[in-house]
Amino acid sequence: MEFRDLKTQYANISDKINSSIKAAIESGRFIMGAEVALLEERLAEYVGVKHAITCGNGTDALVLALKAMGVKPGDAVFVPDFTFFASAESVCSAGAVPVFVDVEYDSFNICPDALAAQIERVKAEGTLNPKAVIAVDLFGLPADYDKITKITHDNGMLLLEDAAQGFGGSLHKKRACSFGDISATSFFPAKPLGCYGDGGAVFTDNDEYAQLMKSLRVHGKGADKYDNVRIGQNSRLDTIQAAVLLVKLDEFISHELDDVNRAARLYTERLGDTVKTPKIKDGFVSSWAQYTITLKSKAERDNLQSKLKAENIPSMVYYPKPMHTQTAFNFIKSGAQDFKASDALCDTVLSLPMHPYLTESDIDKITRAVKNAL
Ligand SMILES: *Cc1c(COP(=O)(O)O)cnc(C)c1O
Numbered sequence: 001m002e003f004r005d006l007k008t009q010y011a012n013i014s015d016k017i018n019s020s021i022k023a024a025i026e027s028g029r030f031i032m033g034a035e036v037a038l039l040e041e042r043l044a045e046y047v048g049v050k051h052a053i054t055c056g057n058g059t060d061a062l063v064l065a066l067k068a069m070g071v072k073p074g075d076a077v078f079v080p081d082f083t084f085f086a087s088a089e090s091v092c093s094a095g096a097v098p099v100f101v102d103v104e105y106d107s108f109n110i111c112p113d114a115l116a117a118q119i120e121r122v123k124a125e126g127t128l129n130p131k132a133v134i135a136v137d138l139f140g141l142p143a144d145y146d147k148i149t150k151i152t153h154d155n156g157m158l159l160l161e162d163a164a165q166g167f168g169g170s171l172h173k174k175r176a177c178s179f180g181d182i183s184a185t186s187f188f189p190a191k192p193l194g195c196y197g198d199g200g201a202v203f204t205d206n207d208e209y210a211q212l213m214k215s216l217r218v219h220g221k222g223a224d225k226y227d228n229v230r231i232g233q234n235s236r237l238d239t240i241q242a243a244v245l246l247v248k249l250d251e252f253i254s255h256e257l258d259d260v261n262r263a264a265r266l267y268t269e270r271l272g273d274t275v276k277t278p279k280i281k282d283g284f285v286s287s288w289a290q291y292t293i294t295l296k297s298k299a300e301r302d303n304l305q306s307k308l309k310a311e312n313i314p315s316m317v318y319y320p321k322p323m324h325t326q327t328a329f330n331f332i333k334s335g336a337q338d339f340k341a342s343d344a345l346c347d348t349v350l351s352l353p354m355h356p357y358l359t360e361s362d363i364d365k366i367t368r369a370v371k372n373a374l
Contacts, residue, residue, distance in 0.1 A: 001353060001362060003314040004190045008357040009251075016247045024243035033239030039246055040201075046253065047177040047203055051210035054201045054237035055217050058164040058186025061200035062090035064235065065182040066132070068202075068212040069158045071096045075131035076122050077160075080110040081322045081342040083136045087162050088323050090134075097128055097332060100324045105341040106279050108138045108292065108349075112147035118337065119155050132158040137166025137176050139318070139351075140192060140260075140287040141280065145171055145179045160184065164200075167193045168257045168287030176287070177203045182213075187237075187245060192260075192287040193252050195241040251356075259356035260288040266360060267291055267352065270367035274374055290318055291354040293370075298347040300374070305350055307373035313366055316351045 002008075010017065020035075027033050036054055043052035055061050071077060075096035079088045080103050088098040099122055102114040115133065122130050133152045135143035143161075152159040161180030163169075169176040177183040180203075185191070187199030202213050215221050220232030237245075264286070268277045276294040280286055295301040301317075308315050322342040323329060352366055 001313055001365075002355070003316060003353050004355045005353075005357045006189055006194070006355075009355070012357070013247060013251060017244060020243040020247050021240055024239045027239070030239050031236060033242070035239050035242035035246060036237055039237075039242040039249070042246070042249060043201060044203070046249070047175045047183075049178050049183075049203045050205045050207070052201055052203050053210060053213050053217065054199065054242065055213075056200060056235035056237065057198040058184060058188060058191075058200040059086040059090055059093075060217075060233060060235040061164075061184035061186065061202045062086065062134070062160065062162060063093045064213045064216050064233070065160050065180075065184050065202050065209075066090060066094035066096070067216055068182060068209045069132055069160065071131050074129055076128035077131060078110075078115060078118055078133045079323065080134075080136050080138070081324050081339045082108060082319065082345050083138060083162070083323065084164070084319065085323070085326065085328075086164070087134055087136050088329065096131065098323070098329070099128070100322075100329075100332070100337070100339065102337070102339045103138075103341050103345070104144075105294075105344065107141060107144070107281070108278075108345065109141065109143040110135050110148065111341065112144055112151060115148065116151050119151070119157075121337070130155060130157055132160055134160045134162050135179070136162040136164075137169055139278070139292050140165055140169050140289040141278070142166060142169045142171040142176050142179065142284060142286075149179065158182075164188075165191060165289035166287060167191065168252060170285040172283045177201075180204075181206065182209055187241065192257075192289050193245065193248060195244045195248070197238070197241055199237045199241045199245065201237070256356035257287060260354060261286070263354060263356075263358045263363060264288050264291055266363045267367065270363065271370060274371050288354055290316075290351040292318065292349050292351045294345065295348045295350060301348050301350050304370065304373045308366075308369055311365075311369050313369055314353060317349060318351050319349075320346055322346050
């Protein structure tokens, strides 16, 4: 059994993928070929924003967004404590300081009350300029944008949505990748929409940010590539990856998003009485980058994982370490803040196999094994 079964996905769509890749290669335009422009149009249309701009990976997408927002040394950028390292790493790459914020135990996403408190603390300290908030759509579930957007804008800050895991999710029918002043996603193979290597994109309705990010991804180009008006990066999506994504986006829209939601419903039906299963509040739709259960203790979690392993059922701990204890962030003083939910989650979460090609009999096997182990 695979944790995320990309081989079965490929087996189902190999003819389309192979001919799309072949056409990209035959075009000879390996950088910024026609497929890239077409994909950007289709991504913008699906998400419902004016501009989708592809780039090298999800981490670069975050950095491009922060640079376009003018984030610089001396700025504070608020980031959830329970996330993948790149959410906070990108802030340092832009020269600013990440300020960690505890998450909600139930949604795994940044906690609006904790965010408001951290903003007040940074303002009172007066050493850093509160500039932006990065909200992460962890495990495919949009953050609580009704509250987060208001807190961010009321404090005169900008909102960056890290939708690396969130593509396809929605809140009140508005799609993920449309909530930030700029939003970023990743096409890393295991993400909800993945390519066959690294890839990413940024999304915005703002023409000025869009222009800046198009320049920044090609060495800060001005009128052309050899007229350089700012310090940028080299971060473009390969034409071959765009060719893969054009095929995969069709599959994602036509059935894969429904299929992961069906798998999640089956998991919750079968496990809801035994363990803490993910709660999706009214109005929210997840794209289920992960299906993550929460156990009562670290011992129970670790024991469950080893029993699943003995039955050849893969599972993962996303994430074992909160941001505020990462060695790379030792230089940051988090103050007297507590990270109660984040600390507890790192000890007790376990993600089960999740992908559109998971069968009902796979789910039966997994849920039976979970129940037996507990
Ligand atoms: C995967 C991920 C990223 C980084 O994306 P890459 O394409 O791997 O660079 C950033 N943030 C979150 C929350 C992620 O899960």
